[in-house]
Amino acid sequence: MGKIEWAMWANEQALASGLILLTGGIVGVAGQFRDWQFAAYGVAAGVFVCLLEYPRGRRAKGTSVERTGQYCLTVCVKAFGPVTRNYYVRALLHAALCVPGAFMLPTVLGCVCLAIASLIYLLAAIRGEQWLPILPKPETAERPSESIREPPKNPPPRPPADQRRKRLEDVEGSSYVNPIPVTVNE
Amino acid sequence: MGNWVANDGLSFIVILVWLGLNAFLFVHFYMVFLSDKWFYTRAILGHALSWARAPAACLNFNCMLILLPVCRNLLSFLRGSIQRCSRSAARQLDRNLTFHKLVAYMIALHTAIHIIAHLFNFERFMDAQRDSNNTLQYVLSQIGNKENQMFLNPIRTKDTNPTYVMFTTIAGLTGVVITLALILMITSSTEVIRRSYFEVFWFTHHLFVIFFIGLVIHGIGRIVRGQTSASLKENNPQTCEKYYLEWGKNGTFCAVPNFEGNPPGTWMWVVGPMFLYLCERLVRFIRSQQKVVITKVVMHPSKTLELQMRMKGFKMEVGQYVFMQCPSISQLEWHPFTLTSAPEEDHFSVHIRIVGDWTDALYKACGGDKNEVKEAWTLPKVAVDGPFGTASEDVFRYEVVMLVGAGIGVTPFASILKSVWYKYVHQNANVFTKKIYFYWLCPETQAFEWFADLLQSLEGQMMEKGLTDFLSYNIYLTRWKETEAAHFTVHHEAENDPITGLKQKTLYGKPNWSTEFNNIAAKHNGSKVGVFLCGPPALAKSLGKQCRTHSVSGVKFIFNKENF
Numbered sequence: 001m002g003k004i005e006w007a008m009w010a011n012e013q014a015l016a017s018g019l020i021l022l023t024g025g026i027v028g029v030a031g032q033f034r035d036w037q038f039a040a041y042g043v044a045a046g047v048f049v050c051l052l053e054y055p056r057g058r059r060a061k062g063t064s065v066e067r068t069g070q071y072c073l074t075v076c077v078k079a080f081g082p083v084t085r086n087y088y089v090r091a092l093l094h095a096a097l098c099v100p101g102a103f104m105l106p107t108v109l110g111c112v113c114l115a116i117a118s119l120i121y122l123l124a125a126i127r128g129e130q131w132l133p134i135l136p137k138p139e140t141a142e143r144p145s146e147s148i149r150e151p152p153k154n155p156p157p158r159p160p161a162d163q164r165r166k167r168l169e170d171v172e173g174s175s176y177v178n179p180i181p182v183t184v185n186e
Numbered sequence: 187m188g189n190w191v192a193n194d195g196l197s198f199i200v201i202l203v204w205l206g207l208n209a210f211l212f213v214h215f216y217m218v219f220l221s222d223k224w225f226y227t228r229a230i231l232g233h234a235l236s237w238a239r240a241p242a243a244c245l246n247f248n249c250m251l252i253l254l255p256v257c258r259n260l261l262s263f264l265r266g267s268i269q270r271c272s273r274s275a276a277r278q279l280d281r282n283l284t285f286h287k288l289v290a291y292m293i294a295l296h297t298a299i300h301i302i303a304h305l306f307n308f309e310r311f312m313d314a315q316r317d318s319n320n321t322l323q324y325v326l327s328q329i330g331n332k333e334n335q336m337f338l339n340p341i342r343t344k345d346t347n348p349t350y351v352m353f354t355t356i357a358g359l360t361g362v363v364i365t366l367a368l369i370l371m372i373t374s375s376t377e378v379i380r381r382s383y384f385e386v387f388w389f390t391h392h393l394f395v396i397f398f399i400g401l402v403i404h405g406i407g408r409i410v411r412g413q414t415s416a417s418l419k420e421n422n423p424q425t426c427e428k429y430y431l432e433w434g435k436n437g438t439f440c441a442v443p444n445f446e447g448n449p450p451g452t453w454m455w456v457v458g459p460m461f462l463y464l465c466e467r468l469v470r471f472i473r474s475q476q477k478v479v480i481t482k483v484v485m486h487p488s489k490t491l492e493l494q495m496r497m498k499g500f501k502m503e504v505g506q507y508v509f510m511q512c513p514s515i516s517q518l519e520w521h522p523f524t525l526t527s528a529p530e531e532d533h534f535s536v537h538i539r540i541v542g543d544w545t546d547a548l549y550k551a552c553g554g555d556k557n558e559v560k561e562a563w564t565l566p567k568v569a570v571d572g573p574f575g576t577a578s579e580d581v582f583r584y585e586v587v588m589l590v591g592a593g594i595g596v597t598p599f600a601s602i603l604k605s606v607w608y609k610y611v612h613q614n615a616n617v618f619t620k621k622i623y624f625y626w627l628c629p630e631t632q633a634f635e636w637f638a639d640l641l642q643s644l645e646g647q648m649m650e651k652g653l654t655d656f657l658s659y660n661i662y663l664t665r666w667k668e669t670e671a672a673h674f675t676v677h678h679e680a681e682n683d684p685i686t687g688l689k690q691k692t693l694y695g696k697p698n699w700s701t702e703f704n705n706i707a708a709k710h711n712g713s714k715v716g717v718f719l720c721g722p723p724a725l726a727k728s729l730g731k732q733c734r735t736h737s738v739s740g741v742k743f744i745f746n747k748e749n750f
Contacts, residue, residue, distance in 0.1 A: 004383045012373040020369070027302055033309050056378075065378055105348040106305045109362065113369055 005059055007087060007129045010120035014094060015053040017117050021101060021110025022046025028106040035104045042107040045097050049114065052077060052084070057131040064134050078133045085132070087125035094118035197281060201288070204251075208244050208292065215243040223412040225423035226338060226443060230314045230323045231307050238303035239410070241296035246455040248296065249401060252289045253459040255282035257466040262574050290372070297368060304361075308341075308348040315344040322430045329442060336444045340409045356407035364400035367393040384542070385519065398460060401452055408447025417444040470520075474511060474569035481533055483552045483565065486636045489540040491549050492526070494533045497570060502529050504581060504605045505598035508536070508572030515547040515566070524597040524720075525573060528604035534573075537597055537636065580746065582619050584716030588706065588743075590729065592627045592721030596637060599624065599720070603657070607644055610653065623706060624659035625697060627721070661692045699728065703736040703743065711740045718746045 021042050028039020055074040058064045077084045084090070095118040101111030219228075219236040228235055255261070261282060314323035330337025341351050352358030373379075374390040413423070421433065426440035434442040482494035502525055509520040521544055523536040540549050553560035581587055581602050589599045603624070609617050626637070641659065648654050706715060719729050733743035 004386055008382065009374055009379055009386055012376055012379065013370070016369060016373050023298070023302070024305070027305050031306055031309065033305075034312070059382070062382060102349070105308055105352060108349055108352070109301070109365060112362070112366060116366070116370070 005061075005129055006120055006124040006127065007057060007131065008059070010087075010117055010124055011053055011056060013113065013120055014049060014090075014117035017094075017098075017110055017113035018046050018049030018053060020046075020113055021049065021098075021107060024101070024106035024108075024110050028104060033104070033106065038100055038104040039106055041100050042104075042110060045101070046110065049094070049097065052090075056134065058134045060129070066134050070134075074133045074135065077131075078135075085130050087121050087129055087131065090131075091118045091121040091125055094121065200285075204288075207247065211243045211247055212240045216240040222418065222423055223415075225413070225427070226326055226445075227410075227412055229427070230326060230339065231310050234303045234306040234310065235410075238300055238307055241299040241303070244296045245293060245300065246452050248289050248293045249398070249452070250455040250459050252286060252293065253456075253463045255286040255289075257462055258282075258574050259466055259469045260462060290375075294368065294372060297365060301361075301365065308352065311339050311341045312344075312346075312348050312351075314339055315341050320431070322427070325430050325433070329445070335442060336411075336414070336446060338411050338443075338445045340411070355409060357404055357409045360400040360404045364397050364404065367397045367400070371397070385544075388519065398456060402450075402456065405448070405450030405452055408449065410448045411445040412448065414444050414446045417441070470509075470571050473571045476570075478568050478570050480552075480562075480565045480568065482535075483560070484636075485554055486537070488630060488635070490636065491538045491540060491545075491552065491554060492535055492636065493538065493552070493568075494527070494535040495568070495570070496533050500534060500570075500573075502527075502534055502573045504529060504602045506573035506601075507598075508534075508570050508574070510536070511569045511571070512544075512548055512551065512566050513569065514551060515544055519544055520571060521545075524601070526597050526600040526604075528601055528608050530605060530608035537600070580716060581718060582617065584619060584744075585713045586621045586623075586706070586710045586715045587619055588623045588625070588702075588715060588717045590625045590627070590717070590719045590721065590725070592719075592725055593629060595720035595722075596626050596628075597720070599626075599718075600637060600640060603640065603644060606657070607647060610651070610656070621655075621710070622657045623702075624657060625702075626659070626661045627664055627696065627725075628661065629663075629665040660697065662697055663692050663694050664696055699732045703732050707736050707738075707741045707743075714742045714744060716746060717743050 023046075025039045025042025025044075025046055027033075028036050029043060033039060051073060054067060055070040055077050056064065056067055082089075094114050098111040098114035098118065101107035101114070216236045216239070219239050224235060310323075311327075314321075314327045317324040317327070327339040327341075329335050330339070330342065340355065341348075352362065371391055371393050374387050380387045413421075420441040421443040422440075423443075426433070426443075429438060429440050432438045433440050476497060476499070478495050478497045480493055480495050482492075484492040484494075486492060505524070507522050507524045509522050511517075511520045523538055525534055526537045527533060527535040538545055538548065540546055540554075548566070549555070551566040553564075581589070589602065591597070591599050603622075606617075606619075606622070644657065648656065717729060717733055719726055730745050733745040737743045
């Protein structure tokens, strides 16, 4: 399994965990459960995790596939620099975020899933992976090189004069059709 | 416009029946829990009880179905038997992976509904225990504290919380474990992970073992409780509900109700498919123990490795595929490869493109990176499971055939064309197929080499036998570099194609499918044309559309797609 980038799977798991935490939180708040404050936290934390994890990172090897409409979030996440680039920080962040979810039943599942995502991110961080944004490459303007500004000084290279015309003996072997019939070279 | 029914009709009916059964099970079990037996349970839980039990029934149904599409040996056997009756029914079995995914989505949906309903159930049971003395819910929850009473509320004390209860009941604990297994399976099965890191997907997916074990154990605790039939006689909920403060007291006609748990039912649904899947893995294992000898290894350009092998009792048909395992590389990984040899040959071969860890390791094990010849006894031991049937088997059942292969997707057609050559030239058999149109779309020139040799020999043989009309092939180069373009332009008028060396010229860019289909439709009015594709999904979509639009009166285009 040498070529696997664990961050890719950690990202999927974390995004799913965010959604599950969010759903559990909504159930807890809408159903007016006891300890609904933890459910409210679940909603906030779930939304935050989803926003953080939605933009997929660039793969070190191979083509990266963007999620639809992730460009805006990519720019936001990129703006935090090393905090979002480093996976140790993410692993720690998810581990911390998941703890309050354990205090109430609706958010427990989100908590455990987020903890697992945190572990996979830790694995990714240990293997030295980083989050790099998928951004379109800036188009380098085609600058014409210096030599075009001035007219050429030397004539173009040509083969010697006696080889320039098609030889009568080998009209078939040549690879273009001559509109003017070839005559014998006198 | 178009004949959608011929291509997709049967799939549509299968999906409709499946959705119908799901809907029926959901509604039926929703209603079952609205009966009197569950009256007192509903007094505490409300409709959340039904909302939890209805998806549970659907989950039983779908968990039964999900193992079946991945029993490839069973499907292969079924395919053989069905093919004798109906070709289109057999084709449905090609779409097994699609059905597996649909059922998985349905399982995920019902799991979500089931869990959300149970969140409400736990909360309501807890609230009932913590309630004041005078409510029905509280009285019901106290049943079971005295001797000879059978409880209703699984939470027996108010000094606890729902999370703790969940982790200390069998149903709760197994529920969490199997939901986690399901979530991990789903997150590692996304297209991105599957296409890039197949091993992560494959190993994580084996969590299904934990899933099924947990699923069967899930109901053992009998945590869902309803009134016993004996108790219903002594305490009719419709009449006795109002007198809940007087149950069991002297002089009343309402006894204290008694409750019993529902027996676990999931095992009845899933034990059959679990047994079938076990047999499937056993068959795979037995097949893998059979000895396979590598007789020849050929390194082709464009990072393609050809292995020719022999195995006792190996019988194949055109365009089938096998799963290969190499114990020295990995004990657990089986990878699918299309067979590129014809059934008439004395060996079977696969052409493997080197794209990932496993294929790279195989390349090195076969001595690909070294220049000297490898001794036969140093070649790695391999195991083969298969062959398994795919759409290509049907090629010879059509009078006119269009074969479209993109890049390495041309491999099943190598098998077909070789078989064609053997049938016509060596056996002079009466072949039903009268005309083959072959399209090969390729992004690079080097990939032509091994296939071009095959086409060259076919071309030569057909010229000798005067059968040039039988096979018409078109090769499209879809990408080229500037330097190559100059070379093509200069040698445009040469007799043999500058890339393949074939008489038939290579075409550049992508084919105009509309024109091609129109030409074929015009030439073969009144027949069924089989269209076979092995290539990317975008091409499948566009060809599928073309088949539907051009299947007007007279000529029908039936689309068959290969996929792994």
